Amino acid sequence: MKKTLRDSASARWLVLMLLALAMFCSYIFMDILSPIKDLMQSTRGWDSTAFGTMQGSETFLNVFVFFLIFAGIILDKMGVRFTALLSGAVMLIGAVINWYAVTEMFMGSSLETWFNNNLNYIPGFDELGISPFYKGMPASAKLSAVGFMIFGCGVEMAGITVSRGIVKWFKGREMALAMGSEMALARLGVATCMIFSPVIANMSGKVDVSRSVAFGVLLLLIALIMFIVYFFMDKKLDEQTGEAEEKDEPFQIKDLGQILTSSGFWLVALLCVLYYSAIFPFQKYAVNMLQCNLTFKEISPDSFWASDAVATLQYVIMLVVAGASFASNFMKKKSAEYIWTTVAILFLIAYCYMGYERQSASAVFAVFPLLAVAITPKLGKYVDYKGKAASMLVMGSILLILCHLTFAFILPMFKGSAVGGFIVAYITILVLGASFSLVPASLWPSVPKLVDSRIIGSAYALIFWIQNIGLWLFPMLIGKVLDSTNPAIVEGLANGTISPEEAAVSYNYTAPLVMLASLGIAALLIGLILKVVDKKKHLGLDEPNVKEE
Numbered sequence: 001m002k003k004t005l006r007d008s009a010s011a012r013w014l015v016l017m018l019l020a021l022a023m024f025c026s027y028i029f030m031d032i033l034s035p036i037k038d039l040m041q042s043t044r045g046w047d048s049t050a051f052g053t054m055q056g057s058e059t060f061l062n063v064f065v066f067f068l069i070f071a072g073i074i075l076d077k078m079g080v081r082f083t084a085l086l087s088g089a090v091m092l093i094g095a096v097i098n099w100y101a102v103t104e105m106f107m108g109s110s111l112e113t114w115f116n117n118n119l120n121y122i123p124g125f126d127e128l129g130i131s132p133f134y135k136g137m138p139a140s141a142k143l144s145a146v147g148f149m150i151f152g153c154g155v156e157m158a159g160i161t162v163s164r165g166i167v168k169w170f171k172g173r174e175m176a177l178a179m180g181s182e183m184a185l186a187r188l189g190v191a192t193c194m195i196f197s198p199v200i201a202n203m204s205g206k207v208d209v210s211r212s213v214a215f216g217v218l219l220l221l222i223a224l225i226m227f228i229v230y231f232f233m234d235k236k237l238d239e240q241t242g243e244a245e246e247k248d249e250p251f252q253i254k255d256l257g258q259i260l261t262s263s264g265f266w267l268v269a270l271l272c273v274l275y276y277s278a279i280f281p282f283q284k285y286a287v288n289m290l291q292c293n294l295t296f297k298e299i300s301p302d303s304f305w306a307s308d309a310v311a312t313l314q315y316v317i318m319l320v321v322a323g324a325s326f327a328s329n330f331m332k333k334k335s336a337e338y339i340w341t342t343v344a345i346l347f348l349i350a351y352c353y354m355g356y357e358r359q360s361a362s363a364v365f366a367v368f369p370l371l372a373v374a375i376t377p378k379l380g381k382y383v384d385y386k387g388k389a390a391s392m393l394v395m396g397s398i399l400l401i402l403c404h405l406t407f408a409f410i411l412p413m414f415k416g417s418a419v420g421g422f423i424v425a426y427i428t429i430l431v432l433g434a435s436f437s438l439v440p441a442s443l444w445p446s447v448p449k450l451v452d453s454r455i456i457g458s459a460y461a462l463i464f465w466i467q468n469i470g471l472w473l474f475p476m477l478i479g480k481v482l483d484s485t486n487p488a489i490v491e492g493l494a495n496g497t498i499s500p501e502e503a504a505v506s507y508n509y510t511a512p513l514v515m516l517a518s519l520g521i522a523a524l525l526i527g528l529i530l531k532v533v534d535k536k537k538h539l540g541l542d543e544p545n546v547k548e549e
Contacts, residue, residue, distance in 0.1 A: 004240040005233065006169055015169050015233055016178050018226045019162045020185040022088065025223035026155045027189030029095055029216035030058070035197045035287040035362035038504035039209050044102060045500070047493070048486075048507070049134075050141040052479020055284045057132045057145035058152035059468040064130065068468060071157040072461045080168060081231045083161045088224035090154030095217045097147030101140045103210040115139035156464070158223075165230070169237075177330075180377045183440075184326055187369035191318055194287065194366035199311045259459050264450040264539050267530040268443065269466045271393060274523040275439050277470030278400055278516040279432075283368070284475050285482075285512070286429075290361035291505045293411045294421045297359055305357045314354045314363060318370065320347045325374030344374065356422045364425050371433040379437055389442035390534050390541040394527040396438030401520035403432040408513035449540050474519075478512045485511040 005011040033040060033055070040046040046054070062068040075083045106112055116139045125131040132149065133142050162182065170178045197212040259265055299306045321344050328340035348370065355363040379392065406428045414421035451459045483490050486507050492498030498506075534541040 005237045006241075011233070012169050012173065012178075015230060016166065016182060018230045018233075019165050020182040022084075022223040022226040022230075023158065023162055023182065023186040024189040024192075025219035025226075026091055026158055027186050028193040028219055029091070029151065030155060031190055031193045031283055032197055032212055032216040033209070034284045035194050035365070036201050036209055036212060037285065037288040038291055038501070039198075039201055039207055040102075041504040042500040043207055043209055044140050045138050046141050047490070048479040048482035049476075050137050050479070052284075052476045052482075053132065053134065053137060054141045054145045054148060055281070055475035055479075056472045057148045059156075059472040060132045060145075061149045061153050062156050062468045063465065063472050064125075066465070067153045068156050068465050069461060071153070071160060074157070075161055075164060080161055080165050081234050083157060084165065084227040085224075085231055087154045087158035087161055088220070088227040091151050091158065092154075092217070092220045092224055094147045094149070094151030094154060095213070095220045098144050098151060099147075099210060099213040099217050101143035101147060102213055104208075106140060106143065111143070112139045115142045156468070160460075160464075165234070168234075177377070181326075184322070184373040184376060187372055188319075188322055190283065191366040191369050192315065194362045194368075195311055195315050195318070198360070198362045199308055203308065259451055259462060262450055263533055264530070264537065264541075265447075265459060267526055267533060268446060268450060269463050271397075271523050271526045271530065272443060272463055273466050273470040274519045274526065275397065275400065275443075276467050277474045278404065278519040278523070279436055280471055281474035281478055282404075282516055285478055285509075286365045286368070287362045288504070288507070289407065289509045289513070290364055290425055292507045292509055293407070293415060294361060294364070294425060295414075295416050295418045296361075297418055299359055305354075305359070310354065310358060311363075314351060314358070317347050317351045317354065318366065320344075321351060321370055322373045325370070326377065328374070329377040352422075352426050355426075356419070364422065365429060367426060368429050368433045368436075371430045372437040375434060376437045376440075379442070385544050389446050390527065390531045392438045392442035393446075394524060394531065396435045396442070397520050397524035397527050399431055399435035399438070401517050401524065403428050403435065404513050404517035404520060408510050408517065412510070446541050474516075477515070481512045481515060482507055482509070 033051075037046075037051055040051055041048075062071075071083075071087075074086070078086075100106055119133040119142055120135040120137075122131045122133065132145050163179070166178050166182060193216075196215065200215050201207060201209050201212045203211060304310060324340045324347065325344035328337045328344065331337040331340060348367070352367065355367075382388070406424070411421065411424050411428070414424055447459055447463065489498060489503045489506055493500065493503050530541065533539065
């Protein structure tokens with residue numbers, strides 16, 4: 001039998017690395033402005049409402065123009081290779097627009113004047129309260145939102161394309177490991193962004209937020225190159241096998257009836273939108289929340305801890321933590337597993353110590369994906385062989401609630417205690433990361449148990465669309481709630497009694513955090529109802545995915 005590229009382990013894993021690195025780069029750009037929200041306010045005049053509206057724009061076209069559905073159709077009709085290149089190009093175009101919007105070239109230009117005078121009222125969208133722009137929104141935020149919308153179309157298209165590509169190359173082989181590895185590497189993009197975005201913006205002693213965005217644009221150019229290399233490898237595979245590209249059945253409107261009549265599907269979809277709306281929008285504000293709640297001490301500019309090199313060193317240590325903890329999942333000998341786990345813990349302690357010495361809120365939040373990277377493979381294996389997916393959904397929701405309430409009420413109690421505040425923040429963020437592993441590891445494998453395998457693609461497309469509604473709405477809501485519950489800051493900025501720099505780190509985040517905790521409570525109730533429905537209708541959600549012979 002003729003051997004193909006797919007039969008070569010090195011070729012398969014090279015393909016995975018290409019696809020995973022492309023998603024890693026896209027995750028970095030997705031949150032590139034999140035750790036510098038304070039700088040966007042002080043240098044570009046973006047208040048919390050403008051910042052939240054711009055951040056929510058990422059999913060606007062996916063939700064209201066149904067681009068997410070069109071992306072699925074493009075993938076079905078044109079295949080993985082074409083869609084991968086298209087998604088990479090669309091992401092890059094959106095990112096370049098986003099970058100230009102925050103440059104000094106845009107400030108004072110005729111284009112800035114146009115954006116100031118236009119897009120202040122959009123018929124229909126304004127009446128429905130869903131416009132991605134509003135009167136008084138800074139021109140740079142408006143153009144940035146346009147770029148982010150385009151980027152959002154590309155990144156969602158890339159997400160479904162990468163999943164399809166992994167299935168094609170790993171079907172019947174190490175597919176679960178491949179998907180877990182891709183997810184782990186992509187999530188490290190969040191930590192990378194949190195560590196380097198502020199460093200790059202403050203480089204050379206002159207604050208320039210466009211430098212951070214330019215860094216993201218460069219990474220998306222690399223992502224496009226990765227997709228181009230993948231294109232040729234995938235084309236070579238098809239030439240070897242003589243097969244046409246694998247294509248699932250396209251999304252069809254008639255499939256909706258069968259999906260929408262499933263009570264289990266609706267419960268999972270609602271739990272998905274509630275849970276993810278309390279995680280991804282929070283990421284966009286988390287660094288600023290820490291800036292407003294932690295007590296930071298002044299670091300001498302001449303100190304080692306104030307240098308740019310320390311950020312690189314801390315990042316290397318973070319990679320060791322991620323690599324060692326991830327590797328521990330695949331050790332056959334218990335002694336080797338314990339050694340790798342011990343290495344990960346020791347380096348994690350070193351990372352946290354460095355974050356404290358740097359007095360950096362972004363470095364603190366960068367630990368968020370580390371515990372998720374460590375335990376996601378374990379949880380996936382547990383669901384495969386032991387089950388209990390519905391129970392894990394409930395546990396993930398409980399942890400989510402506890403974390404947001406800790407941020408809202410416990411963390412502010414440590415204001416004034418530098419060490420105590422950092423310890424509470426680190427522990428809470430790590431636990432939130434664990435929650436973020438519990439839910440995806442149990443949520444996504446549950447969907448095939450709820451709908452017919454013939455329409456599984458349509459079911460996932462619909463869940464992603466519902467999820468995107470929350471990812472559009474809640475960044476905007478958090479920003480509006482922040483401004484409405486901090487009237488003294490809004491008024492002080494308006495009359496000049498408080499500087500933008502001071503305002504940016506003075507917000508009271510209690511109300512937005514309670515709102516996010518409420519989403520967790522709703523997700524918990526849905527999870528408990530799902531357990532009841534599962535038991536009554538024998539959906540098999542708590543049963544293992546791998547049946548023993």
